[in-house]
Structure formats: structure tokens, C-alpha cells
Amino acid sequence: MLEENTLNVLIESREDQGNGVAVLRIVSRDGSGLPGFDAGAHIDVRINQDLVRQYSLSNAPSGSAAADHYRIGVLNDPQSRGGSAALFADFHQGKEIQISAPRNHFEVASGTGTAILVAGGIGVTPIISMAHELENTGCDFEIHYCLNALNTGAFVEELKADFASQLKIHCSVDKKFDPSEAFSNRNEHAHVYVCGPSGFMDWVIEAAKERGISDQRIHFEYFNAEVDLAGDSIEVYCSDSDKTVMVGADESIANALSNxxxxVDVSCEQGVCGTCITDVLEGIPDHRDQFLTDEEKDDNDQMALCCSRAKSPKLVIEI
Ligand code: FES
Structure with a gap:
């Protein structure tokens, strides 16, 4: 989270939904508005001195107008690297916290046909915001909300109330999500938006491609990913700093540069948020992030320093 981008805000309320999800309503400390946002945007939340995590905004988007609040949903995930668990334990009503202004890498494409919104578990948060935006703009959409057990997910009652005719709830035991039903025989204007656990997203994205939805019409945002730093040492010349740094085997470039x-500005440290993306002037990156598109990766002129490594023995980067 960049310091100049920091907003000092207040948790106005916290609602525990009883399924391990805390829903936080965040407002400015002085009652003024917050920067506006479009559907799909997320904010960085500072958990503590060393930890920043990303959370999607789940309320109706304000567009370019100031927002009166932001709403995020936080899963108390025992598998998390500590961020969500710490936030779930410590972030209560009345706490003053620091966040970034909203950023958006998961926007609703303009002029689309039917939007097929697919959420897995807590990945429903940006999907709710998208549903509001699509409804406000009169676009056709459907929501597929995939859960481990029927009706146990966060925001279920709200979605049923607001989007009764567009909502389909699936669970892994029965009423499973059927990719053929969702993606087959769609016209060339249909777009797919998916958010959820990494494995679920990989499966949905592959299923959509297999059924004829082109890459350009599949939109996604990863929130966590396995980081594989395995590889030989790399020589990295940093052009702005005029320094050469040796990155050890199995070490992240961001870490070596920092030392x-x-x-190096980092946030997720998993290759999903884009904070550490840096221009590459020479050499061939070994892209291991989930943030850059396949086309951007093929260009080899930028890379994620927190997780990507190199196919060439030396890189020259602009930092
Ligand atoms: S810090 Fe998030 S992509 Fe590198």
C-alpha cells in the first residue's frame, strides 16, 4: 500500500454472519465521502505494520461520485497466511484503520451481452457489486453462487432479496454448478466473471474456454495463489537505482531488492494484486503471477517482482 494513497478510516459497524464471515462497513473518520468506485474494485487493508491484504468492495458501486461507505466481507480462514484471521479477530466496530483508495482490475466490460457471474464462497463479494452495476445499467445477467452446503454462504439472504430472478445457488453435494448449462450455446457477446478459491476459479475458467467462451470474455480476479519461487540465482540490474543485485536460488526478487x-512496493506477495509490477528492459521473465494477462506475459516487458523469476541469467528492470 503506497503511503500517499492511504486513507484513514473507521469501522462503523461489523456484522458476523455466523458462517465465519465478518462484514465490515467502513466510513471516513470525519464524515466526508470516500473516493468513488466501480464494480469489481478492491481496497488494500493494513492489518498491521507488516501485513496488507486486499478485499473486494461488496456494496453497490458509486461510480465517479463519492461513496458514503465501503463494505467488505472477511472470511475467518484457518488456511490463510494470517491476514484474514488477524483481521477477523481484531477488527471491530469503532476501530480506526488504514486502507488504500479503491483500485480495479476486475471491471465489468462495457456493452456486453449476458453477464454470467460465478462466485465460489467468499468470492461472492465483488460479484454482488457487479450485480448492482449491471442492474443499474439495464444489462442482462445471472448469478451462480457455489457453496459447500445450500444457503450457508455469506450474503445469501441479501442476494435472494435483491436478485431473486437472477440468482442460482449451487452446492457441492446436490444442485452442483453445471458448466455446460451455464456456458454452452451462449452467443458471442456473453461474458463470464468468476471469483473464488484458486482451484475453483481454474476449473471454471477452463470449463468456460472448453465451451467456446473466448479468453477476452472471461474475467477473473485471484485473491490467493500458491507461490513457487524455485529456481537458480538471478542477476538483476536495477536501472533507476543503478545497482546490481544477486537474487538467491528460491528467493523472491522483491525480497532481494529490499535487502x-x-x-519495492508489495502487497499480496502472491502475484495476484499487481502492486509490484515493474517494467523489464532486458532479459526474459519467468512469469509466475496470476495478475498479468497471457498477452502481457508474452510481451515480457513487465513482471511481478514478488513471485516471478527469470528464464535468462540476467534481468534489467526499471526500478
Ligand atoms: S505484491 Fe501483489 S502481485 Fe506482487
Whole structure:
């Protein structure tokens, strides 16, 4: 989270939904508005001095107008790397916290045909915001909400009330999500939006491609991913700093640069948020992030320093 981008805000309320999800309503400390946002946007939340995590905004988007609040849903995930668990334990009504202004890498495409919104578990948060935006703009859409057990997910009652005719709830025991039903025989204007656990997203994205939805019409946002740093040591020349840094085997470039006194802005440290994306001037990156598109990766002119490595022995990067 960039310091100049920091907003000092207040948790106005917290609602525990009883399924391990805390829903936080965040407002400015002085009652003024917050920066506006479009559906699919997320904010960085500072958990503590060393930890920043990303959360999608789940309320109706304000567009370019100021927002009176932001709403996020936080899953108390025992598998998390500590961020969500710490936030779930410590972030209560009345706490003053720091967040970033909204950023959006998961926007609703303009002028689309039917939007097929697919959510797995807590991945429903940006999907709710998208549903509001699509409804406000008169677009055709449907929501597929996939859960481990019927009606046990966060925001279920709200979705039933607001989007009764567009909502389909699926569960892994019965009423399973059927990719053929959702994706087959769609016209060329249909777009798919998916958010949820990494494995679920991989499966949905592959299923949509197999049924004829082109890459350009499949939109997704990962919130966590396995990071594989395995590889030989790399020589990295940092052009702005005029420093050469040796990155050890199995070490992240961001970490090596940081240890050498070169500031690298990182946030998720898993290759999903885009904070550490840096221009590459020479050399071939070994892309391991989930943020850049396949086309951007093929260009080899930028890379995620928190997780990607190199196919060439040396990289020159602009930092
Ligand atoms: S810090 Fe998030 S992609 Fe690198």
C-alpha cells in the first residue's frame, strides 16, 4: 500500500454472519465521502505494520461520485497466511484503520451481452457489486453462487432479496454448478466473471474456454495463489537505482531488492494484486503471477517482482 494513497478510516459497524464471515462497513473518520468506485474494485487493508491484504468492495458501486461507505466481507480462514484471521479477530466496530483508495482490475466490460457471474464462497463479494452495476445499467445477467452446503454462504439472504430472478445457488453435494448449462450455446457477446478459491476459479475458467467462451470474455480476479519461487540465482540490474543485485536460488526478487535497500512496493506477495509490477528492459521473465494477462506475459516487458523469476541469467528492470 503506497503511503500517499492511504486513507484513514473507521469501522462503523461489523456484522458476523455466523458462517465465519465478518462484514465490515467502513466510513471516513470525519464524515466526508470516500473516493468513488466501480464494480469489481478492491481496497488494500493494513492489518498491521507488516501485513496488507486486499478485499473486494461488496456494496453497490458509486461510480465517479463519492461513496458514503465501503463494505467488505472477511472470511475467518484457518488456511490463510494470517491476514484474514488477524483481521477477523481484531477488527471491530469503532476501530480506526488504514486502507488504500479503491483500485480495479476486475471491471465489468462495457456493452456486453449476458453477464454470467460465478462466485465460489467468499468470492461472492465483488460479484454482488457487479450485480448492482449491471442492474443499474439495464444489462442482462445471472448469478451462480457455489457453496459447500445450500444457503450457508455469506450474503445469501441479501442476494435472494435483491436478485431473486437472477440468482442460482449451487452446492457441492446436490444442485452442483453445471458448466455446460451455464456456458454452452451462449452467443458471442456473453461474458463470464468468476471469483473464488484458486482451484475453483481454474476449473471454471477452463470449463468456460472448453465451451467456446473466448479468453477476452472471461474475467477473473485471484485473491490467493500458491507461490513457487524455485529456481537458480538471478542477476538483476536495477536501472533507476543503478545497482546490481544477486537474487538467491528460491528467493523472491522483491525480497532481494529490499535487502539491498531498493524500495519495492508489495502487497499480496502472491502475484495476484499487481502492486509490484515493474517494467523489464532486458532479459526474459519467468512469469509466475496470476495478475498479468497471457498477452502481457508474452510481451515480457513487465513482471511481478514478488513471485516471478527469470528464464535468462540476467534481468534489467526499471526500478
Ligand atoms: S505484491 Fe501483489 S502481485 Fe506482487
Amino acid at each position: 539491498a535497500g531498493i524500495r
